[in-house]
Amino acid sequence: MGNGYWQKLLRVDLTNKKASVEPLEEKDLKRFVGGAGLAAEILRREVSGKIDPYSHENLVIFGTGPFQGPAIAGGAKFSIAGISPITGTFGDTAAGADWGPALKDAGYDMLVIEGASDKLVYLQIVDDEVEIKDASHLSGMDTYETIDTIHKETGEKKLSIACIGPAGENKVAIACVTVDKHSFAGRCGMGAVLGSKGLKAMAVKGTQKTEMNDPDKARALIKQFQQKILEEVKENGFREHGTPGLCETAESLGDMPIKYWDSDVWPEGAKKLGAPNSTKVLKAKPYPCKFCPIGCHRSISITEPAEYALKGVGPEYETYGMMGTNLLIDDPKAVAWGNDMANRLGIDTISAGAMIGFAMECFEKGWVTVKDTDGLEIKWGDPKVLFALLSQIGNKIGFGAIFSEGTLRAAEKISQEAVEIVVHCKGLDFPSHDARSCISLAPTYATGTRGACHFRGGCEDVEMGGFFIPEIGITEGLVKFFERENQSLVAARCQDYFALLNSLVICAFMVDGGGMTFSEVRVLFNAVTGWDYSIEDLMDAGERIFTAQRLINIRDGYNVGTDVLPKKMFQAAKEGFRSGRQLPFKALMADYYNLRGWDQNGEPTPATLDRLGLSV
């Protein structure tokens, strides 16, 4: 009888060009589940003390969990973790498409990359055949060309391929990992860490299936949840419009970034970029990952104007925010083109948009001039500036090279005034959600183990009425806009819940938008693993995982002093929904630390560590 795991870790030592298989102990799986959770524990054990993220000591850990074997809705997902070159903290990122199930079907739960190759290589894994192959001919290729070339030269169309582009090879800190020309592990710069290791791509195919504890029950549940989610997303518009359906709501509630977080309202812009307009203009269709009934990714087709002609992956809410309203660009076709450029260069669209917004503000204020930019006028609202800077950032050339270590390091090279306008936590640029609007985001961002991230919690959707978790008391009406009561509770519980989801691994959209309940996640987990976990057991695992990630950061010097928000978050809006509101940050953080069982220094107390089984 199985438990959804192989209990096997594949370790590839790039320095010595060796691959080995190690057993994973069931007690570790029971405590850290898999994905980003088990990856954090491996990092905690194997990487001691603060390191240079580009040194041979850093690891890149690819993680799956019990949900990658069966055809579970949202189970085509995997995590990538390591020490981030943007923040210097624990970093993790996730993507979909086919790669997570492919690694699992090849017979492994985790893949750990260590050391570094002196020449560019790529990894090919087909079941127990693991090859480190020369990739010198792939050097400089964009991500899509890389994937096409590997498919062509191997003749293996069924290889799922995760790879880096020029940005990763150039160690641009915001380099992402592109998967199957479809999904993108965007945040935290894991593409740059892979570049530092000389690893261009990971091509995987498997022919095996993990065993489940109760396969008949699991299969029936999988079918039932697939159908339920499909019905829900057809009804609520998520399938038809994807995440761009959020644009107008987010803008109306002051949640969307406008003019690099300096402006408060832009309904006309959000309307043009959001659904239904962009769905129609881009002929956008759902583009599902394997087994997914939602299809939140967009498949688009632009035929005119000729300069924007494009058929492929389209932008999502985050990119409409960071490359759209953030830059005062309101043309969905221009954002789609920028999105495609970033995907091919292999850079995170969120941080790339943040960098360009920051540059536009610096230019407007006269801190950066045409003398610095080889004549390029970095003006708000100009798509040509977006394209030019994306190319410069991704290729590490011209003025854009200033961003190679992240927005904060770029600002430090410009001036102290410039440092003060950067909108980040621990160096990671804010995504398209404003902590002044949904204030549970304030503690979520400030304590985020990878820096500012809404998707390590999803609490903004609780505030904006679309996501509840009644099993843990997160119900409609628990929090009200701008009121402090229960906001930190929502932040902490959502962080733990998402830490669990990122370890199972299951796409959070199944529960946030897809209508799947926590109880349903639990019953499926138990059918696959046979572990009979209660909701409390699962939440304990989530809290343990989140805390283990924080312990890495504490060990490396991050604590209360770095649990802070940028200056702009204390700038009240002049108009719109947030008008005149001040963020009660100190009070929210006091509530949060207290709830967490952390001391005044932001460190878990001995009692908290004991409770979670994390004491040394």
Added chain:
Amino acid sequence: MDVHVKLISTFARYRENLNNGKAMLKKGDTIETLAKKIGLHLKYVRLVFVNGKQEDLDTVLTGGDTVFFLPPAIGGG
């Protein structure tokens, strides 16, 4: 009495149930009555603003009110 109704994003498809952006109600009708009349699924009616102020479903409307229905946020990624 007439009320002005604003529908955005994924709710835009219900504009066809309005008459030039307006809906006709009886005295004493609430936001819930209006939502049902337009065809909105109550499960998704969680963010409603009347003349700029957030209100609950049982709020009684008056002639000339502007009612703004926002689809709840999902898929914030």
